[in-house]
């Protein structure tokens with residue numbers, strides 16, 4: 001089974017088996033089978049924040065794209081994890097429910113969006129989540145009724161640490177005006193298109209921001225001149241230096257470019273960027289070591305202090 005069809009970057013090798021459960025019980029059954037057979041697995045949502053290795057994966061992939069039901073009672077909307085973010089927003093608009101407009105055109109699925117604590121255009125998923133149903137590797141169901149247990153801050157959640165799979169999520173919306181909701185949705189979608197985000201396959205931002213640093217990672221990358229590392233098939237967006245576009249390249253080329261970007265920022269500003277992009281599958285040990293490498297920041301770096309001053313005075 002080719003994984004490049006399922007990854008938003010359009011890269012990735014093959015896997016032994018693909019499971020596409022359509023319900024919580026099918027997901028549990030798949031996990032029971034994988035556990036019985038000692039088969040390693042990883043989960044793929046929309047693949048919009050992930051880089052899948054070019055190597056063959058000697059295991060299974062769980063794709064949640066068939067888990068897409070959605071329903072609501074008053075202002076509480078419950079959906080399965082595989083529902084596309086944008087379908088969720090459209091459902092809310094159709095039922096005059098407001099609060100999710102910032103998620104318009106946010107690529108990916110609701111389960112991963114909870115796992116990543118996705119945020120943009122003034123919103124963050126943590127602010128909407130009311131309850132999450134997750135499944136452990138043993139297929140056991142866990143219900144989280146207190147979002148505080150899940151969300152640990154900027155792009156940090158319990159599910160990044162415990163590897164449970166989000167199966168369903170209930171979100172708290174508010175009554176709203178259909179026309180006003182549609183207008184805000186159009187604004188957000190236009191902003192994304194205007195920023196050229198959908199010109200080519202990508203994973204959104206490759207690196208997280210670090211609020212201690214005080215300058216967005218995209219600005220650090222831009223100022224470090226990383227576009228010089230662009231190649232024909234794998235290149236950096238002209239509009240956003242934290243976006244890598246792929247047009248026919250491989251995952252290995254994408255990783256190699258990301259290393260050059262990270263090194264360039266470190267050389268110039270002594271800031272070691274952390275990946276936001278998730279790595280799925282088997283990467284060769286030399287690449288994996290480099291992916292995991294950590295270096296200390298020097299927040300007193302002179303070039304960084306200067307950039308921060310300019311950035312703050314322009315902000």
Ligand SMILES: Cc1cc2nc3c(=O)[nH]c(=O)nc-3n(C[C@H](O)[C@H](O)[C@H](O)COP(=O)(O)OP(=O)(O)OC[C@H]3O[C@@H](n4cnc5c(N)ncnc54)[C@H](O)[C@@H]3O)c2cc1C
Pocket residue numbers: 008042043044045046047048049050064081106107108109110111112113114115116117118119120121159164165166167197198202203204205278280
């Ligand atoms: C053009 C573009 C723009 C973007 N803009 C933004 C933005 O503004 N803000 C932002 O926050 N993100 C942004 N992203 C990133 C992405 O949209 C979000 O992170 C999204 O929530 C990822 O969803 P996904 O289903 O594609 O995740 P995937 O890439 O499939 O998975 C991400 C991780 O979650 C795991 N996972 C997948 N499903 C589940 C599940 N149900 N339970 C537990 N773990 C799971 C995967 O194993 C992987 O580790 C952007 C991406 C693109 C391509």
